Amino acid sequence: MAVLAESGSNPDVELLYDINGLAKDAPHWFDRAMEFVGEYGLLLAMVLLVLWCWWSVRRRGGEDAASFVAALVWAPLAAGIAVLVNVPIRGFVERPRPFVDHQGLDVLISGKTDFSFVSDHATITMALGVGLFVANRRFGLVGIGLALLEGFCRVYMGVHYPTDVIGGFALGTAVALLLSPLAMALLTPLMRAVERAPRVGRIVRRRSTPDVPVVPGTRRPAQSEERDLAA
Numbered sequence: 001m002a003v004l005a006e007s008g009s010n011p012d013v014e015l016l017y018d019i020n021g022l023a024k025d026a027p028h029w030f031d032r033a034m035e036f037v038g039e040y041g042l043l044l045a046m047v048l049l050v051l052w053c054w055w056s057v058r059r060r061g062g063e064d065a066a067s068f069v070a071a072l073v074w075a076p077l078a079a080g081i082a083v084l085v086n087v088p089i090r091g092f093v094e095r096p097r098p099f100v101d102h103q104g105l106d107v108l109i110s111g112k113t114d115f116s117f118v119s120d121h122a123t124i125t126m127a128l129g130v131g132l133f134v135a136n137r138r139f140g141l142v143g144i145g146l147a148l149l150e151g152f153c154r155v156y157m158g159v160h161y162p163t164d165v166i167g168g169f170a171l172g173t174a175v176a177l178l179l180s181p182l183a184m185a186l187l188t189p190l191m192r193a194v195e196r197a198p199r200v201g202r203i204v205r206r207r208s209t210p211d212v213p214v215v216p217g218t219r220r221p222a223q224s225e226e227r228d229l230a231a
Helices: 011-025 028-060 064-091 120-135 135-155 162-178 178-196 222-228
Strands: none
Touching: 011 135, 011 162, 028 064, 028 120, 028 135, 064 120, 064 162, 064 178, 120 135, 120 162, 135 162, 162 178
């Protein structure tokens, strides 16, 4: 298909130049930091956020722990599915990278030869953020914030148009939300089965302290009394 944005009068292109123009005025070290953050750093941060949320849910436990963990498992699965959906979209649109058609951009990373629409990075981070929101609103809002920052970085780096990023946000959100009911219906029973398993149940919920015998004539567990005496 034809390029979606070819003219500098296009608001998409104007916003591209406005955001990427910040890179020209920034110091070299800042551009290198943005390059790392936009290409690798925020993806790593999203993975760590998912693990942090899982650890929090696991420690809290409760009867609904399996459904929470199922939602967390769905978050990376949604990101992977969204990227797969993006493969035919890119091939159909065939939009070149912005630096191919527009001069004067400060491109912070080289080697980008594939098509531009939609952004994989924006798709992955937003799918993870929305998937996290399904599991835990607090962690999900942080994840969505990181996804928005990822989108800004991709335009700042000169490798995507703003509409590439918006398309990625829409794709990641659609996959994470629309397929969530089916995913939860399949994953929740699986996580409950894992929770009941003797060896791998800790993945879903931290095991509670087993009951210990009570010393006759006292109200405290024998194990606690022994610790007190040892102290």
